Amino acid sequence: MLSIGAFAQIGQVTHRMLRHWDQTGLLVPAHTDPFNSYRSYDPQQLERLHRIVALRQLGFGIEDISSLLADGIDAEQLMVMLQRRRAEVEEEHRTAAARLADVERRLHLIERERPMSSVEVIKKPLSAAQLAARTVKVNEQPELINVVGPTFDAVAEIIGGTCGALETPIAVYSSAEEGIEATIGYVYSGQAQEGVDLIPLPAENEAFVTVHLGEIQGIGSSWQALHEEILARGYEPSGPCRELYLRADEAGRTDQFVVELQQPVRSIS
Template sequence: MTEDDGMDDDLLTIGTFAARARLSAKALRLYDRLGLLSPAHVDEATGYRYYRAGQVERARLVAMLRQLDMPLARIAEVVAADGPKAADRLAAYWADVEARVAGQRTLVEYLRGRLSGRSSEMYGKFVVETVDVPEQVVISETRHVLAGELPAWIGASLGRLESAARECGGVTAAPFVVYHSEVSMESDGPAESCVPVADEAAARAWVDKHGRTAGMKVRVEPVRRMACTRITKAQVAHPQIMAAFEAVEEWIAREGLEQAGPCREVYFADWDAAGAEDPVCDVAFPVS
């Protein structure tokens, strides 16, 4: 008997099943190995695989999902679900794909501007000014984090710090995030979320009691002169925000100033309530 010979009326050889599913036997063996579509029966003596006709639809579904470059784990979730749940999981995956492609499209436009020598045109869209920031006591949380993880971490860490600040005299100024080193897809900072608080002694007591295991600390931010530009919620997204940082750096050099510390993002608005075109953040560099 060969692997393409029939076993009985209910089971199909891999060759017959592959023809009905419009797939190759090689693809079916791969799906079996990946745990996405197992044969209904494997002959112990020969190792030949046999399938049921009812598995054809699943085989075709797996093949189409793979054409979407869907990761194997998510394919398994879709094919294991029933009806509407499977459709919902496909929709969720495709929403992630579209968000990623939108970000890549924006990055391409940004890079085209740089490579074509239109950087000055991009920078000209940002108004840069200097402001004096008084000394501040801050409670902070520092984390090594990659760019893809950054938005979620910023929101979560500032939430934790603002909650702690309620026991430290309250929040006295806009929260901010300091980048002590580059954060990108390959470089993980670190970044430091900071919330200014009113009572230094209470903040230090709170951190000693609750915050050390979470990497929180209290420090005093000195008086600083900041060069900054204000951006909208839409512009906070990567890579739009890169143009804002570069615009401030270019302005600092043009004005003959020196950078006097790590760059930061100052979040002065209610993020959840803000619309895409509402100002929410200052991109800032300490200068001297």
């Protein structure tokens, strides 16, 4: 019979775990002294201990290990659990790979003297929405800035009457033949109205987004940075991009904008 210390040393685990496993019933010492509660392990229990250690190395939790070592387990169940575990480990592996790539990308950026990318980009899904909007078309990008504001106002005037509080303003841009098409309006769940279109905006399960703060004029460089980041991370745009105006009002001040830039993407595979 082995003391807990000896057993722990042979099996390369700590006393703490052996006591924990005793409590949870995973590995109960062959004998426990009724007077001083000292635990004694039979050397034969090393086999079970080894199985436990091996399963732990595969990343199984205590619960799972208990089932796997239970008496009545058959090859079928075993296989199911291993397959589930495989899926999880594959996921961990992918996550780690992606993280690694991202960490290294950032390290390279620093080495090239760009301390931290000027915009912070995150990936998230976009949910579907319905817009009340107008679609306008311009030939050159610079024209947009003169068109967007008034169009928002026009749409707001139409639907603002029936719908007290306007929801989020959104602009969707897609390139058309010889120019840019902009759909400009508000998230809207009411009825159709004269003078605006009801436009369903599809959900996107992968999009890169960032926020642009401050002067609206600078939004172009934020877009550029966003698209650079998309490419750098191995993705490409997969649909029209959107601007979501989180703060635009402030009565004439143009230096207090907060705009979420959204670009649906797909992985370059």
